[in-house]
Amino acid sequence: MDVHMTGAIVFDLDGTLVDSAPDLHAAVNRMLAEHGALPLSLETIIGFIGNGIPTLVRRVMTARGLPSSQEAQMIQRMLAHYNAQPADLSRPYDGVVNALTTLKQAEYALGVCTNKTLTPAIRILDALDLSRFFDVVIGGDSLPVTKPDPAPLLAAFAELGADPALYVGDSEVDAETARRAGIRFGLFAGGYRKTPVEALPSTFVFDDFASLPAQVDALSPA
Numbered sequence: 734m735d736v737h738m739t740g741a742i743v744f745d746l747d748g749t750l751v752d753s754a755p756d757l758h759a760a761v762n763r764m765l766a767e768h769g770a771l772p773l774s775l776e777t778i779i780g781f782i783g784n785g786i787p788t789l790v791r792r793v794m795t796a797r798g799l800p801s802s803q804e805a806q807m808i809q810r811m812l813a814h815y816n817a818q819p820a821d822l823s824r825p826y827d828g829v830v831n832a833l834t835t836l837k838q839a840e841y842a843l844g845v846c847t848n849k850t851l852t853p854a855i856r857i858l859d860a861l862d863l864s865r866f867f868d869v870v871i872g873g874d875s876l877p878v879t880k881p882d883p884a885p886l887l888a889a890f891a892e893l894g895a896d897p898a899l900y901v902g903d904s905e906v907d908a909e910t911a912r913r914a915g916i917r918f919g920l921f922a923g924g925y926r927k928t929p930v931e932a933l934p935s936t937f938v939f940d941d942f943a944s945l946p947a948q949v950d951a952l953s954p955a
């Protein structure tokens with residue numbers, strides 16, 4: 734990889750670096766069971782991921798017809814369940830560790846910008862031995878606003894202090910965030926997106942992390 738290419742790359746977490754839906758699903762169903770409500774399927778929960786845990790809980794409550802007066806308490810219970818077991822079932826996608834290793838060796842500064850609450854985000858990165866790659870992690874509660882507002886992504890790049898080369902994410906929210914931030918976007922097609930890839934603005938699309946370093950190398954200098 735050419736030295737002149739080196740800059741900063743920021744990654745989304747859920748559905749991009751890590752297949753985290755199984756632990757979110759388990760925590761949701763533990764929370765629902767406490768309230769005497771029926772469980773929801775993994776597929777349903779995947780459709781609710783992308784805008785952070787408070788929004789996930791609101792979507793779950795709507796699906797189960799639970800009164801919004803219980804919202805604050807349910808968000809608190811969800812966080813308690815999820816923080817206790819954030820990475821029992823979650824795994825990095827194939828090729829993620831090798832791709833991060835290659836990009837780090839090429840002296841890219843790497844960061845994470847997720848809408849997931851910061852505490853479980855850091856616990857997951859630690860549990861899956863991914864924290865060592867990242868110099869900054871911005872969570873859904875790090876700033877007063879969340880993605881698709883561009884502020885969290887711009888804050889991640891500002892902390893990294895290198896030229897923004899690329900944002901990598903899996904969802905509609907990520908594509909919109911990159912567009913509003915004016916930063917190139919690599920769309921991982923293997924995550925939790927609901928829209929066809931053609932409908933989302935991206936610099937490139939990839940479905941295998943083994944191909945990511947070469948895609949980054951092919952970009953013009955940041």
Ligand SMILES: O=C(O)COP(=O)(O)O
Nearest residue numbers: 746747783784785847848
């Ligand atoms: O927690 C969510 O809902 C989404 O998290 P993400 O921004 O890492 O995809």
Ligand SMILES: [Mg+2]
Nearest residue numbers: 745747748903
């Ligand atoms: Mg995501």
